[in-house]
Amino acid sequence: MILYFEYGTPATGMNLNLAGSEVNTEEIQPGAFASPSQELTQTTINVTIQGRPNIYATTTTIGAIINQCQVTNGRAIGPRVYLYYQPANQETVYRARVRAIAFAPEGSGAYWKIQRSVRGVFTVIHEIWEGELTQVPLTNTYATDDVAGIRVDNNYDATHDNTVTIDSLDVIGDAPAPAKIELTNTYNIATGVGSLFIGLNAYSTPATFQQVWEFENCAGPPPTTVDALYSNGAYVRLTPPGGAVGTSVYWNLTANDVSYMGGNQFHVLLRMKDGAAGLDAFYCYYQVYLANGGSALPIWLSEPMYIDISGGEYLVSDLGVIRLPPWRVDDAGLTQAMRLYVTVYSIDGVAKDADLDCIHLYPVDGYRDIETFAGLSVGFGSRLIDDGIDDEIYQDTGAGTGRSNTLVGMGGEIMLQPGRDQKLYFVALNFGTPAATLARTWTLKVWYRPRRLAL
Amino acid sequence: MNLVFYNRYNLYSPTVQPPFDVRVNRYSWDVYGGPKECEAIIEFPGGANISTLWTMVDYLRSPVELYDERGDLVWWGFLDKVTVNDGTRSFGIAMDNMFNRTKATYELLTAGSTTGLRADTIWYEATDSTAIYGDKEKVYSMTSYSIAAAEQDAQTRLEAAKYPVAIVELSAIGEQNVTVELLFSGWWKILSWIYYTNAATTYSSIAEQLIYMAEYSDFVVNADMRDAATTLAPDFRQGDLILLDEIVKLMEAGTDAGRRILAVVDAGRQVHFSAQPEKNPANFAVYQYFLDSKNRLYNSTGGPIEPSECKVGVWAHLRGYELVNGLDNVTSPSPVFIERATYDVETGEYQPESYGYKSPFDELASIQR
Numbered sequence: 079m080i081l082y083f084e085y086g087t088p089a090t091g092m093n094l095n096l097a098g099s100e101v102n103t104e105e106i107q108p109g110a111f112a113s114p115s116q117e118l119t120q121t122t123i124n125v126t127i128q129g130r131p132n133i134y135a136t137t138t139t140i141g142a143i144i145n146q147c148q149v150t151n152g153r154a155i156g157p158r159v160y161l162y163y164q165p166a167n168q169e170t171v172y173r174a175r176v177r178a179i180a181f182a183p184e185g186s187g188a189y190w191k192i193q194r195s196v197r198g199v200f201t202v203i204h205e206i207w208e209g210e211l212t213q214v215p216l217t218n219t220y221a222t223d224d225v226a227g228i229r230v231d232n233n234y235d236a237t238h239d240n241t242v243t244i245d246s247l248d249v250i251g252d253a254p255a256p257a258k259i260e261l262t263n264t265y266n267i268a269t270g271v272g273s274l275f276i277g278l279n280a281y282s283t284p285a286t287f288q289q290v291w292e293f294e295n296c297a298g299p300p301p302t303t304v305d306a307l308y309s310n311g312a313y314v315r316l317t318p319p320g321g322a323v324g325t326s327v328y329w330n331l332t333a334n335d336v337s338y339m340g341g342n343q344f345h346v347l348l349r350m351k352d353g354a355a356g357l358d359a360f361y362c363y364y365q366v367y368l369a370n371g372g373s374a375l376p377i378w379l380s381e382p383m384y385i386d387i388s389g390g391e392y393l394v395s396d397l398g399v400i401r402l403p404p405w406r407v408d409d410a411g412l413t414q415a416m417r418l419y420v421t422v423y424s425i426d427g428v429a430k431d432a433d434l435d436c437i438h439l440y441p442v443d444g445y446r447d448i449e450t451f452a453g454l455s456v457g458f459g460s461r462l463i464d465d466g467i468d469d470e471i472y473q474d475t476g477a478g479t480g481r482s483n484t485l486v487g488m489g490g491e492i493m494l495q496p497g498r499d500q501k502l503y504f505v506a507l508n509f510g511t512p513a514a515t516l517a518r519t520w521t522l523k524v525w526y527r528p529r530r531l532a533l
Numbered sequence: 534m535n536l537v538f539y540n541r542y543n544l545y546s547p548t549v550q551p552p553f554d555v556r557v558n559r560y561s562w563d564v565y566g567g568p569k570e571c572e573a574i575i576e577f578p579g580g581a582n583i584s585t586l587w588t589m590v591d592y593l594r595s596p597v598e599l600y601d602e603r604g605d606l607v608w609w610g611f612l613d614k615v616t617v618n619d620g621t622r623s624f625g626i627a628m629d630n631m632f633n634r635t636k637a638t639y640e641l642l643t644a645g646s647t648t649g650l651r652a653d654t655i656w657y658e659a660t661d662s663t664a665i666y667g668d669k670e671k672v673y674s675m676t677s678y679s680i681a682a683a684e685q686d687a688q689t690r691l692e693a694a695k696y697p698v699a700i701v702e703l704s705a706i707g708e709q710n711v712t713v714e715l716l717f718s719g720w721w722k723i724l725s726w727i728y729y730t731n732a733a734t735t736y737s738s739i740a741e742q743l744i745y746m747a748e749y750s751d752f753v754v755n756a757d758m759r760d761a762a763t764t765l766a767p768d769f770r771q772g773d774l775i776l777l778d779e780i781v782k783l784m785e786a787g788t789d790a791g792r793r794i795l796a797v798v799d800a801g802r803q804v805h806f807s808a809q810p811e812k813n814p815a816n817f818a819v820y821q822y823f824l825d826s827k828n829r830l831y832n833s834t835g836g837p838i839e840p841s842e843c844k845v846g847v848w849a850h851l852r853g854y855e856l857v858n859g860l861d862n863v864t865s866p867s868p869v870f871i872e873r874a875t876y877d878v879e880t881g882e883y884q885p886e887s888y889g890y891k892s893p894f895d896e897l898a899s900i901q902r
Contacts, residue, residue: 152581154552178579203578322759341836343603378834388545388754388801399605404836425757445604451540451547486547489604490535 080164080171081106081123083179085146087157094139096200100132101125104197108163110532111206114253118177121161123200133196140181147179158468161202165533172533174204206253208467208527214249214257214494216242216524227262227521230504232514234290235310242522243284246499251528254493256466258525261504262476263456265518270455272509274462275347275394276502278444278492283338284501291418292436296327303433305351307516313351313435316422318362320429324421330371336413339402344439346383346397347505351433352513359432360387361425366400371415378404384425392512394505399442440503443495447488454484455509466491467527494526534878536573538612539596541665544752544802551575551589555715556878557599560608562843563873564809565781566721567797568608571599577711586617589713590626593697594666597717598800601841607876608843609800611723614716618709623702627716631697632671633662634727637687639675649677654687659695667751669726672773720798721777723752729779730772736765739783740806743794746780747804756804762788795846812848812868821868824849828883840883843876849885 079097086092096103104126109119127136147159159179164171183198215223218230219239231238249255263271279287294302294312302312318325331339346366350359364383367376383397407413420437424430448464448471456462459476464487474481494500502524507514534557540548553575560571575589592612599608614627634656641652656670663669673690675683729749737745740762747756764786770779784794784806792808799805814821822838823831830838830849838844847870854867869887876883 148579152577152579153585322761343605343839345604378832378836382759382805382807384799384801384803384805386799386801386803388803390545396606399603399839401836403834404832405834406836442603442605447604449547484549486537486550488535488537488598488606489600490602 079103079166080162082162083143083176084160084162084173085143085157090157092157094136094143096123096125100129101127101136106163108165108207108533109202109204111253112531114206114529114531116206118203118205121174121200121202121204123202125198125200127196127198128194130194133193144179144181147176151177161204163207163533168533170209170528172207172209172530173527174207176202176204178203207530207533208255209251209530211258211467211525211527214244214524214526216244216522218242225523227523229264230261230520230522231516232504232506232518233309233516234503235292238309238516240504241289242502242524244494244500244502244524246497249494249496249498249500249526249528251496252531253529254495255526255529256491257494258463258465258467259492259502260523260525261456261462261464261520262522263458263460263462264521265515266458267515268457269508269510270457270460271450271462271506271518272455272512273392273447273449274504274506275345275396275438275440276444276446276448276464276492276504277345277438277440278494278500278502279441280443280495280498280500282340282342282344282441282443284499286334287338287441287501288335289440289503290436290438291329293327293434296329297417299327308351309349309436309516313433316432316434318422318424318430318432320424320427322423322427324365324423326374326419326421328369328374328417328419331416331418333413333415336403336416337407339407339439341401341403341405341407343399343401343442345399345442345445347394347438347440348385348397349394349435349438349505349514351435352393358430359434360385360391360395362422362430362432363425364397365421365423367419367421368403369417369419371417373417374419376419382423390512392507394438394507394514396447402439438503438505443500444492444502445489446492448485449488450485450509452484454482464491466493467525494524496528534602535600537598537600538592539598541592541595544596548595551592553588553713558879559875559877560599560717560843561873561875562608562845563719563721564795564846564871565784566719566724567799568610568719569721569873570719571597571608571610571717573715573717575713575715580620580711583619586619586711586713589615589715590617590697593626594628601839603839603841605839605841606800607841608717608719610717610719612715613718613722616714616716618712618714620709620711623709625700625702626697627700628666628669628697630694630700631662631666632669632691632694633659633666634668634670635673635687635691635694636670637673637675637678637683639678639683641680641683642677643679652680652683654680654684657684657688657691659691662695667723667726670728672728720752720802721796724750724780725775725777726750727776728772729770729774729776731768731770733768735768737768738763738765739786739788739794742766742768743780743783743806746776746783747796747806749776752802753798753804754802756806758794758806760788760790760792760794760806760808762794762806762808764789797846809870810846810848812870822847822849823852824869824871824885825852828885830883830885840881841876841878843874843883845871845874845885847871 081097083094105124109121159176220229293314367379540546561569563569617624642649740758744756788808848868851867872888874885
């Protein structure tokens with residue numbers, strides 16, 4: 079059995095061993111979690127501390143651990159305290175972040191510190207059990223089961239791949255586990271990255287679900303403009319007239335498309351064209367609706383979706399979340415073909431020229447909108463690390479130094495789903511001039527710690 | 534739930550996040566303005582030192598955005614009040630009792646006279662405070678004064694109220710948990726921070742006036758109106774009413790179609806005005822919702838609406854009442870218009886309130902008294 083508290087960084091070796099000759103555990107009752115959403119549980123550990131000098135030293139250490147626990151949880155400074163435990167019948171050492179500790183000596187009265195041996199009970203309030211840090215093999219167009227750092231692009235079309243697939247066998251455990259995502263900027267231009275969207279698809283048929291819907295592939299689209307700077311090498315101009323009249327386009331969804339979506343909810347990321355006329359797209363609002371195949375009659379209509387322009391005119395904008403289709407889908411092959419409409423309205427009743435590139439549909443299975451602030455951007459060679467395991471987000475030089483934490487992640491951390499095929503999507507925006515440059519690339523690595531509700 | 538704080542000075546930029554686990558308890562929406570209130574708490578089960586507890590005061594009036602488990606932005610606004618419980622005392626620091634621009638209206642009495650006319654001082658401003666929090670105005674109605682006395686009074690009150698004042702609960706409250714409670718308000722509330730003045734003596738449409746009024750606030754980026762409200766009304770305003778009152782009065786006057794006007798301030802502080810949806814629209818299926826007896830909301834195709842969306846401003850048919858018709862002169866009990874709603878994060882429950890939610894029995898009781 080391995081059992082100890084860690085109350086410093088691993089480099090400092092500040093541990094209290096509870097499974098040795100000086101402090102020996104007689105009994106442990108590891109806390110269990112009823113569900114992944116349960117925040118805390120309690121573990122009790124009955125120990126014996128042997129030898130008078132050792133009792134003094136150990137009680138000093140126990141005081142330091144309790145103090146560090148209060149400092150790190152009450153003042154948010156210093157290393158966190160972890161309980162490490164490997165049960166005798168298991169091969170993995172699990173850890174749990176400790177939120178509070180109490181130690182109660184038994185039956186020796188006021189003079190327990192001068193006894194030859196002391197028995198006592200630790201009551202430990204802690205978070206979920208986590209296994210060892212494990213790198214996840216990643217697959218896409220460029221590599222298979224990669225752990226060296228896989229290339230990821232800034233779009234998905236015939237010449238770009240912004241996805242990585244994770245095999246169901248590569249995420250184990252019995253609860254969703256946060257991912258540590260490490261992206262190194264490999265696009266060698268002066269302009270760094272200012273923001274990044276990350277999506278996770280675990281429940282909408284990741285292998286075949288279509289993430290990108292090109293406006294030039296709409297049924298009967300307005301004239302397409304060929305431009306290699308945009309997704310699939312083209313964009314279209316929609317021209318909502320003045321007044322309250324909108325302009326609509328639609329994609330034909332096959333029965334399979336509808337099945338893949340599966341009634342899941344999706345963030346609608348609208349990708350627009352740069353340029354003076356195209357900026358009209360920001361002063362429009364958008365409604366998405368579904369119709370039966372061959373019909374224009376809406377059977378479900380989204381709320382009006384506006385673009386937030388308060389922080390600048392970003393060329394990829396999250397319009398909001400919609401459910402597609404807006405009902406539950408049980409089995410593949412039972413649905414019908416449908417149409418997915420987008421209607422564009424002028425926000426102020428004045429005719430607009432909206433140059434639109436495509437939409438990305440990112441499932442809500444995991445979603446992250448990361449933004450830098452205070453002038454920070456993630457430049458060429460730098461790493462952006464979104465560490466959901468230790469709840470940190472930062473960039474560094476790529477060598478682990480020069481760490482800066484002036485980034486913020488909107489949405490919860492990306493939670494990898496055990497036993498499921500899943501796929502991650504990425505789209506980044508330039509800093510300052512917020513274009514989603516197609517040629518931008520990253521190398522990507524992902525880690526996680528398998529989670530256990532009970533040991 | 535993931536609460537993200539933005540910079541108090543540069544409202545567009547995120548800022549350094551508080552290094553604590555902020556737990557959101559509940560939040561609410563209203564058809565007037567959208568996000569209304571949000572309550573959150575930071576707990577320190579092992580205790581915390583005083584300076585740590587006061588960290589959150591530095592975030593007063595900072596913009597916030599709240600994301601649910603789907604990464605969807607479900608609530609936004611600003612930090613309006615911080616209550617610090619250090620275990621034995623309680624301190625409340627709120628924006629409500631802070632004013633950084635003051636003015637006095639009074640009856641100007643000259644020496645030897647017994648009657649006078651209304652007079653106003655100029656606005657006095659604490660520029661250091663307005664730079665931090667934005668303009669928050671207060672007009673004080675005074676007694677009979679000289680010019681000098683009124684000016685002194687307005688400036689004295691400004692000096693006392695120009696920063697948020699900590700209200701200390703000095704009476705023993707006994708041993709309590711060490712916590713910091715946070716109350717956030719939607720941006721709609723900030724329209725009540727200033728008075729509205731318009732010297733123009735022209736007429737313009739209700740829609741034009743609403744847009745102009747909303748954009749009168751420094752916090753509003755822009756405003757728009759989705760439906761026709763072309764009825765003309767005078768533009769002139771003396772400046773005695775707060776901006777929010779003026780806006781709401783016009784919204785209640787309604788659109789050309791005779792429906793009142795609703796509003797949402799989005800996270801980018803753009804105000805979107807629109808008519809209240811029709812009760813019986815031509816395309817019934819698209820615009821109607823269904824509410825079951827456990828307050829679960831569904832769209833017309835039976836798909837569940839995520840409770841955390843805290844949906845308001847829609848007509849919802851009560852399950853089981855769809856076919857109950859009103860009598861000739863009594864309104865049908867269904868559909869109901871959802872005027873405001875609360876989402877309880879811990880229980881995951883959506884708690885809607887309908888338009889005219891006050892019980893008719895309460896009305897009757899008040900008449901009988």
